[in-house]
Amino acid sequence: MQPKALRAQSDPVFVQSLGKAMRVLEAFRDSDAPLSLAEISSRAGITRSAAQRIAHSFRELGYMRLSDDGRGFLLDLGILDLTYNYLRMHPLIRRATPILQELRRTVRERVDLSLFDGQRMVYAARLQSKREVFFATLIGHSVPTYCTSGGWAVLAMLPDNEVNTLLSTAEMRQVTPRTLTDPQAIREQIVLTRQNGHSLAIEQILMGEVAIGVAIPGPGNRPAGAIHIAGNLSEWQPEEFRRHVAPLASAAANAMI
Amino acid sequence: MQPKALRAQSDPVFVQSLGKAMRVLEAFRDSDAPLSLAEISSRAGITRSAAQRIAHSFRELGYMRLSDDGRGFLLDLGILDLTYNYLRMHPLIRRATPILQELRRTVRERVDLSLFDGQRMVYAARLQSKREVFFATLIGHSVPTYCTSGGWAVLAMLPDNEVNTLLSTAEMRQVTPRTLTDPQAIREQIVLTRQNGHSLAIEQILMGEVAIGVAIPGPGNRPAGAIHIAGNLSEWQPEEFRRHVAPLASAAANAMI
DNA sequence: ATTAATGTATTGCATTCCGATACAGTTGCA
DNA sequence: TGCAACTGTATCGGAATGCAATACATTAAT
Numbered sequence: 001m002q003p004k005a006l007r008a009q010s011d012p013v014f015v016q017s018l019g020k021a022m023r024v025l026e027a028f029r030d031s032d033a034p035l036s037l038a039e040i041s042s043r044a045g046i047t048r049s050a051a052q053r054i055a056h057s058f059r060e061l062g063y064m065r066l067s068d069d070g071r072g073f074l075l076d077l078g079i080l081d082l083t084y085n086y087l088r089m090h091p092l093i094r095r096a097t098p099i100l101q102e103l104r105r106t107v108r109e110r111v112d113l114s115l116f117d118g119q120r121m122v123y124a125a126r127l128q129s130k131r132e133v134f135f136a137t138l139i140g141h142s143v144p145t146y147c148t149s150g151g152w153a154v155l156a157m158l159p160d161n162e163v164n165t166l167l168s169t170a171e172m173r174q175v176t177p178r179t180l181t182d183p184q185a186i187r188e189q190i191v192l193t194r195q196n197g198h199s200l201a202i203e204q205i206l207m208g209e210v211a212i213g214v215a216i217p218g219p220g221n222r223p224a225g226a227i228h229i230a231g232n233l234s235e236w237q238p239e240e241f242r243r244h245v246a247p248l249a250s251a252a253a254n255a256m257i
Numbered sequence: 258m259q260p261k262a263l264r265a266q267s268d269p270v271f272v273q274s275l276g277k278a279m280r281v282l283e284a285f286r287d288s289d290a291p292l293s294l295a296e297i298s299s300r301a302g303i304t305r306s307a308a309q310r311i312a313h314s315f316r317e318l319g320y321m322r323l324s325d326d327g328r329g330f331l332l333d334l335g336i337l338d339l340t341y342n343y344l345r346m347h348p349l350i351r352r353a354t355p356i357l358q359e360l361r362r363t364v365r366e367r368v369d370l371s372l373f374d375g376q377r378m379v380y381a382a383r384l385q386s387k388r389e390v391f392f393a394t395l396i397g398h399s400v401p402t403y404c405t406s407g408g409w410a411v412l413a414m415l416p417d418n419e420v421n422t423l424l425s426t427a428e429m430r431q432v433t434p435r436t437l438t439d440p441q442a443i444r445e446q447i448v449l450t451r452q453n454g455h456s457l458a459i460e461q462i463l464m465g466e467v468a469i470g471v472a473i474p475g476p477g478n479r480p481a482g483a484i485h486i487a488g489n490l491s492e493w494q495p496e497e498f499r500r501h502v503a504p505l506a507s508a509a510a511n512a513m514i
Numbered sequence: 515a516t517t518a519a520t521g522t523a524t525t526g527c528a529t530t531c532c533g534a535t536a537c538a539g540t541t542g543c544a
Numbered sequence: 545t546g547c548a549a550c551t552g553t554a555t556c557g558g559a560a561t562g563c564a565a566t567a568c569a570t571t572a573a574t
Contacts, residue, residue: 013523015314015562017274017531022318028342036551049533052553057272061279068476071540071551075343077372080379083340084397085285086332094391101388115334122337125394128384131358134351137382139396140341219325270554273530274562293520306564309522328520328571 020046024054025063025075034072083139092216092224093124096256100127100227103252107229107245110136113216114150115225117142119170121150124225133206136230143205146170146186147179149213150226152199156190157215157223163190178203198246200238208233212245214253227253277303281311282320282332291329340396349473349481350381353513357384357484360509364486364502367393370473371407372482374399376427378407381482390463393487400462403427403443404436406470407483409456413447414472414480420447435460455503457495465490469502471510484510 027035027043035043041051055073058064062078087093096113104111104127111129114121120142128137135141145151146167155163172181180186193199199213211230218224229245236244284292284300292300298308312330315321319335344350353370361368361384368386371378377399385394392398402408403424412420429438437443450456456470468487475481486502493501 011317012525013310013313014317015274015278015310017272017561018278018311018314019318021272021275021278022320025339025342028346029338031342031346033346037553038550047533049535050531053270053272053531054275056270056553057275060268060271061276063279066552074346075339077374077379079339079343080381080397081286081399082282082332082336082397084395084399085282085288086336087395087397088392089285089288089290089331097391097394098388101385101394104385105387117334122334124337128358128361131355131362134354135345137354137358138341138344140337140339140344142338142341269556295519304564306566307562310562313522323521 020044020050021054021058024051024058028075034067034074036072040073087124087139090124092218092256096216096227097125099252099255100125103127103227103229103248104129107248109245110230112150112228112230113225114143114148114228116145116154116223119145119166121145121148121154121226130232136206144170144172144175146172147175147181147201147204149199149201149204149211149228149230150215151213152186152189152193152201153213153215153226153228154223155186156193156199157217157221163187175205176203176207178207180204196246197250198242200242200246202238203233206230210236210238210241212242212249214246214249216253216256227256277301277307278311278315281308281315285332291324291331293329297330344381344396347381349475349513353473353484354382356509356512357382360384360484360486360505361386364505366502367487368484369407369487370482370484371400371405373402373411373480376402376423378402378405378411378483387489393463401427401429401432403429404432404438404458404461405485406456406458406461406468406487407472407485408470409443409446409450409458410470410472410483410485411480412443413450413456414474414478420444432462433460433464435464437461453503454507455499457499457503459495460490463487467493467495467498469499469506471503471506473510473513484513 023044024040027040037048037051037055040055041048044051055064062076064073065076067074100111100113108129110132111127112123113125114123122142123139126137126139145154167183167186174181189199201211203209209230210233211228213226213228215223215226227249229249231241280301281297284297294305294308294312297312298305301308312321320333321330322333324331357368357370365386367389368384369380370382371380379399380396383394383396402411424440424443431438446456458468460466466487467490468485470483470485472480472483484506486506488498
């Protein structure tokens with residue numbers, strides 16, 4: 001984000017207090033415990049006074065609360081009100097939800113919907129079948145576009161110049177030992193995805209996980225997001241998983257258009 | 258919410274621009290379609306100028322977007338970032354999630370976790386087993402405390418004076434023809450819940466639905482929320498549902514303490 | 515064809531937000 | 545056990561920001 005003064009000069013309509021305030025809410029990213037005002041001010045890049053006023057205001061409004069021991073702040077339930085309004089009004093989520101429910105019943109594996117957001121795919125619907133790791137149950141969890149089944153599916157729907165831009169600006173890291181981080185290797189997956197109409201990702205973000213992804217087109221035939229179905233390599237051979245799941249995933253994605 | 262001037266006098270630390278801004282996000286409650294600046298200003302009780310500045314700022318920050326036809330505003334993906342941070346840091350949600358997954362596998366019905374918020378119970382985890390109505394899949398959806406299995410379970414854990422206060426200030430309405438709205442009838446359900454250790458709600462918020470609820474204690478032995486399991490009356494007799502589900506629900510709630 | 519609605523842009527002014535500072539209580543540490 | 549560091553909360557004068565009215569171009573509705 002631009003320095004304050006510069007932002008004001010370049011965007012006189014921007015409400016700077018609001019910018020500061022949202023950085024307070026965003027300060028909880030990458031945090032595992034309640035945050036003190038000092039920590040909030042450090043992470044949000046504002047003074048302790050500003051952190052105090054903003055935290056106090058968010059508390060009054062129901063978006064933050066003091067922890068039980070009174071020694072730090074946490075997000076509060078009001079966040080879920082915003083979540084609910086976002087989810088129930090999102091056209092794709094509304095269309096997708098019954099289809100995903102049916103798909104989960106048919107394939108008996110975890111089914112997700114993620115929304116395309118440049119370098120990341122953000123989970124907007126999670127339908128578990130079996131016991132999942134905690135983060136695989138959470139709305140809002142996001143994963144990199146460059147190394148996920150949903151990401152490859154989405155990239156496959158974009159023109160090559162956009163794919164190249166996204167791959168060259170991605171901060172690629174090895175999520176698992178099997179994660180592809182070589183742009184050329186990823187392009188090969190995209191070519192295969194274009195040919196097959198779906199992607200197949202093996203242990204890219206979770207060891208032991210195999211996932212099929214199919215993109216969902218949005219306005220202007222640009223990808224809005226993807227559905228993906230994940231299975232466990234202790235139960236599936238990858239090609240068997242593909243044969244079983246890919247037709248169902250494609251049919252489901254087609255039903256969402 | 259108090260008028261602006263009054264709020265400033267009574268709470269000098271409150272950031273009024275922030276209050277206005279959050280009312281813009283909250284304006285999407287009860288809306289089914291994108292909102293124009295005029296509609297936002299009307300619902301949020303602010304001028305069209307203020308709505309423009311705030312909407313513009315939220316767009317820059319990723320919390321709102323212009324609709325595809327450019328004729329209205331919607332909430333955007335940034336909301337899910339806040340959701341994710343809220344969910345993953347919430348102690349009860351973390352503890353509850355694996356237990357609910359196991360519970361859903363065992364009972365093969367829909368399992369939810371809701372958080373107690375005075376007159377409402379807010380859904381924080383939804384685990385579907387079968388095809389559900391759309392709203393039964395959404396995080397953040399909230400239902401009245403006075404007429405739900407989770408609500409009765411939570412009320413049963415409160416002292417009588419608090420129960421009386423909540424029942425006398427509730428804006429009770431008939432959600433279904435079976436919804437209890439007589440405070441005395443609800444008190445009888447609470448007595449039964451205290452005796453049984455769980456509640457049994459029949460067609461209170463959805464026709465055809467039977468639900469068992471068990472409260473989950475939080476700090477100071479006050480209820481933090483409840484888990485509830487819902488079944489369909491086309492498949493279950495209520496007493497059979499109770500016999501089958503209640504022990505499992507109670508065990509699950511005990512495991513979350 | 516006209517009116518009403520839309521989002522966007524501008525500006526002088528007054529209110530609001532700001533940052534520094536102080537305080538009381540609690541926790542951490544030697 | 546005593547001191548330092550940290551915590552949340554409270555205050556205030558000043559200036560930067562947010563405000564409201566207004567205007568404009570485009571689109572939709574009548």
